[in-house]
Amino acid sequence: MxxxxxxxxxxxxxxxxSTGTVQAECHAVLSPVLGTTAAAEFAAAWQHRVEARTAEIVAGQAPWAPSERLQHEGLAGLLPRYDLEVGGVQYEALNGAGSRSxxxxxxxxxxxxxxxxxxxxxxxxxxxxxxxxxxxxxxxxxxxxxxxxxxxxxxxxxxxxxxxxxxxxxxxxxxxxxxxxxxxxxxxxxxxxxxxxxxxxxxxxxxxxxxxxxxxxxxxxxxxxxxxxxx
CATH class of the missing domain: 3.40.50.1000 (HAD superfamily/HAD-like)
Structure with missing residues (x-):
C-alpha cells in the first residue's frame, strides 16, 4: 500500500x-473528396454512432463490445451514406483512429x-x-x-x-x-x-x-x- x-x-x-483528433483526421482524409462541410458532418455522425452504441451497452440494451469494434462499426456503417467503400482508401486512412488520439x-x-x-x-x-x-x-x-x-x-x-x-x-x-x-x-x-x-x-x-x-x-x-x- x-x-x-x-x-x-x-x-x-x-x-x-479524442474528438479533436477524429475531426482533424476526417478533415484531412475526407475534405478532398466530400468537401469541408461534409467532412465535419461525417466526423460528428461517426462520433454520434459510437456514443449511441455505448449508451445502449451501459443501459444493458446491447451486449458489451470493445471500443475499437464500436469505432470500426460506426465507420463502416457510415461510409456508404457518403458513397465511400468499406476497405477503400478513406476507410483505410480513418480506421484505427482510436490508437492515434x-x-x-x-x-x-x-x-x-x-x-x-x-x-x-x-x-x-x-x-x-x-x-x-x-x-x-x-x-x-x-x-x-x-x-x-x-x-x-x-x-x-x-x-x-x-x-x-x-x-x-x-x-x-x-x-x-x-x-x-x-x-x-x-x-x-x-x-x-x-x-x-x-x-x-x-x-x-x-x-x-x-x-x-x-x-x-x-x-x-x-x-x-x-x-x-x-x-
Missing amino acids: THRPAVVFDIGGTLLD QAFPDAAAGLASLAEHAQVIGLTNTDLAASSASCAGTGLRWHALLSTDSERTLKPRPEAYLQPERRLGINPARSWFVAAHPWDLRGAAETGYRSVYLPRPHADGPEPEDDFDATVASLEELLALVTGGAA
Whole structure:
C-alpha cells in the first residue's frame, strides 16, 4: 500500500483530445473528396454512432463490445451514406483512429509533474491496446493504466470504477477522480471518489445540479489541489 495520494484520470477527452483528433483526421482524409462541410458532418455522425452504441451497452440494451469494434462499426456503417467503400482508401486512412488520439498541450508535462507527488492512474473505456498506443505516442506516462475492457463493462457503470481499488489497493475515499465529463464524475462519486472537474474543449458541461468536490482550470491547478500547494 502506498501513502502517496492517488489520482485516477479519465483519459479520452480529459488528457487525450479524442474528438479533436477524429475531426482533424476526417478533415484531412475526407475534405478532398466530400468537401469541408461534409467532412465535419461525417466526423460528428461517426462520433454520434459510437456514443449511441455505448449508451445502449451501459443501459444493458446491447451486449458489451470493445471500443475499437464500436469505432470500426460506426465507420463502416457510415461510409456508404457518403458513397465511400468499406476497405477503400478513406476507410483505410480513418480506421484505427482510436490508437492515434493526440494529447491536449498541457497533458504530458502536467501528468509528469503530478506523478512526482502522487500515484497517477488512468482508467479508460478505450481498449487497453489502443489507449496504450495513444499514450505512448503522446508521452503520457502512468504508474498504472487500466481499461474497462478487462471487466467487459463501460463507465459509468459502477463496477467500472472498482478496478483501482481491487487491482491496486486504492481507497476511493482518499483518492481524486479527474475528468472532463460530468457523467464520468457522477459515476466516480457514486463509488466514493472525490470528484475533480477539468473542463476541456468538446466535452459537455455540467448540469445545474452537479456538485463536484473541486473544479480546476489546468493540471497545474490540480497539482496544487492534490499537494495542498506544497509542490
